[in-house]
Amino acid sequence: MKFRSVFLATAVSALLAPAGWTQERGPKQVPLPNSILLARSWDEAKLEAQIRGVPILFTTMMAT
Amino acid sequence: MHKSKTAIEASLKVVNVVGILDLKHGSTTVMVNGRKEKRCSIVPAMTCEEHFKIADYAFLNGYDSVTGQVFVNVWNSLAKKPSKPVGNPGAEGYVQIVDEAIRKIDGTIILKPDYDAWAIQMDAARVAQEKKDVRKAIDILSKQTKNEIAKLAGLAEERLRAVNEEGSSLVAEAEKQAKENLAWSKETLKRVIREYAPLDCSKTATIILKRLEEKGR
Numbered sequence: 001m002k003f004r005s006v007f008l009a010t011a012v013s014a015l016l017a018p019a020g021w022t023q024e025r026g027p028k029q030v031p032l033p034n035s036i037l038l039a040r041s042w043d044e045a046k047l048e049a050q051i052r053g054v055p056i057l058f059t060t061m062m063a064t
Numbered sequence: 065m066h067k068s069k070t071a072i073e074a075s076l077k078v079v080n081v082v083g084i085l086d087l088k089h090g091s092t093t094v095m096v097n098g099r100k101e102k103r104c105s106i107v108p109a110m111t112c113e114e115h116f117k118i119a120d121y122a123f124l125n126g127y128d129s130v131t132g133q134v135f136v137n138v139w140n141s142l143a144k145k146p147s148k149p150v151g152n153p154g155a156e157g158y159v160q161i162v163d164e165a166i167r168k169i170d171g172t173i174i175l176k177p178d179y180d181a182w183a184i185q186m187d188a189a190r191v192a193q194e195k196k197d198v199r200k201a202i203d204i205l206s207k208q209t210k211n212e213i214a215k216l217a218g219l220a221e222e223r224l225r226a227v228n229e230e231g232s233s234l235v236a237e238a239e240k241q242a243k244e245n246l247a248w249s250k251e252t253l254k255r256v257i258r259e260y261a262p263l264d265c266s267k268t269a270t271i272i273l274k275r276l277e278e279k280g281r
Contacts, residue, residue: 036075037176038082038109042121042143048183049079049141051219052174055165056139057075058146060083060119060127 068155074162076176078138083119087112122146138165174213182208182216189223198259202227206262224263231256231265239272250276 039045045056084106091112092105104112123129126146127137135149136158153161166173185208192201205227208220238252253276256269 036072036080038080038107040110040114042081042118045079045081046141046143048179049143051215052079052176052179053141053169053171053215054078054173055141055169056143057078057080057136057162057165058083058118058122058127058139059080059134059136060085060122060149 068158071155071158074159077162077166077173079141081118082107082110082115083122084112084115085119085123087116136161174215178213178216182211182213182220186220186223193227198227198231199261202260202263228260228263228265231260231263232268235265235269235272238269242276246276 039048039056049056084104089112090105091102092108093100094103094108095101102111104110104115107115121143125144128146128149133151134153135151136153137149138147138161139145147165150157150161185204189201189204189208192198192204202224205220205224209217209224211217211220234252234256238249238256241252242249250273253269253273257266257273260266260269
């Protein structure tokens with residue numbers, strides 16, 4: 001079980017690993033150098049996606 | 065993927081969300097704007113509660129129950145109609161998913177840097193309004209009405225109209241109360257003239273104030 005948790009953490013980190021912190025920006029997203037910016041809720045994602053006229057990309061891991 | 069420049073560039077064409085249905089992997093403390101904040105140890109861009117809620121919504125709204133690996137899929141801008149998840153796409157696969165999703169979009173899209181720059185200004189206007197600094201909010205919104213992207217300029221105009229309506233309500237109330245409370249009415253009109261310039265409500269307030277002062281002579 002512990003191995004699995006470590007694997008999950010490593011896999012997601014590989015996808016989104018932060019390398020540091022800069023300034024928090026509006027609306028709520030935190031830019032991480034060398035990483036993908038993430039919306040922090042579906043509401044925030046919907047608002048941005050509708051204004052920009054773009055789709056939402058969802059990435060997940062089920063930790064089960 | 066995070067090291068892939070092309071994947072990061074591609075990510076700017078869409079809105080990205082991450083959901084993890086687990087709350088037991090622990091949190092970490094990070095510095096954001098010089099402030100300590102508790103965030104997820106796997107995805108420090110958010111809290112564990114946030115990524116749990118995101119995953120919960122996805123699984124309640126048609127996300128296929130898949131397990132074991134990183135999965136990516138596309139949702140429309142209303143966060144509906146999820147596509148079939150693709151497992152571990154890697155940087156190239158991710159770019160391909162983004163490009164395919166974008167190809168299906170009709171009309172123009174707004175790039176993330178443009179949206180973010182606009183959103184920061186709209187946030188600043190909102191904060192100014194909350195702090196009752198109407199003049200500052202109007203200045204920010206007025207600049208955004210000249211945004212090169214028509215849709216963003218239009219949304220700023222909409223917000224500016226709402227501010228004008230707020231000022232117009234004050235003017236209407238001041239006019240209504242003039243007989244019973246002339247001093248308050250004049251003060252309110254002066255405030256609208258001062259704080260809501262250069263909006264129409266400020267010009268209306270000037271006309272009404274002048275009329276009230278002429279009557280008082």
